[in-house]
Amino acid sequence: MWLSLRLGLVLVALSITFWVKANAERGSYSPSGIEELITVEKKLLAQMVDYGSVLRKKISLMRRYIALMRVKEMEAESDREQYLGNPLHSYSLIHHMHFDWTNWRRLIEQPLGTEQISKMRALMPQIPKTEYWNAKQDLIHAPLAGVQFESTYSPLDSLELALFAFDKDRPDLAEKWLSATLSGYQQLSPSEKELYELLNVVKESQVTKLSELVKTLNTNQSI
Structure with a gap:
């Protein structure tokens, strides 16, 4: 999914470049203004890449924890009575239910990409509306x-x-x-x-x- 999203955004940037060259002679909008759009596009894409990195790190952490819990599940299922009869196992399970899941809930609730979102919001006003309307009028x-x-x-x-x-x-x-x-x-x-x-x-x-x-x-x- 992320790869296809990144590829799509890259193709958008390339299409803008092609559009600039194809319409450089038009007078209703400035090629230099469109060039600025490409610069903003690259900056926005960079924030998207950074955001994807944040997501991957969190997903990787969750997958490692899930794998660890699956191993413990298999150990318990092999002989549940003997497993739960061991006071160390019982205490470990009680402690896990009381503390681990509370911490995981807090982790999941944490907002992601706040830094990237802030930078993207700052970049959005740099996208001019005049060129957009003029381009549609021409095309x-x-x-x-x-x-x-x-x-x-x-x-x-x-x-x-x-x-x-x-x-x-x-x-x-x-x-x-x-x-x-x-x-x-x-x-x-x-x-x-x-x-x-x-x-x-x-x-x-x-x-x-x-x-x-x-x-x-x-x-x-x-x-």
């Missing part, structure tokens, strides 16, 4: 310009542009972007689909329903 007409957008943009990109086109009362463009979104969904690898599910992205079935709705609107307008 919304890509299907009419004959751009091979289906192989260029991810389903997330295509879906966002479809919704933007719909808000701009351009259901014809929205239909084309939704078609690209569905095509992109079908080309996702299992690990990429897992990532999309993790990030609560709109499901393929929902995009299909939205696409059918937009097609209906276009049909009614043409009548």
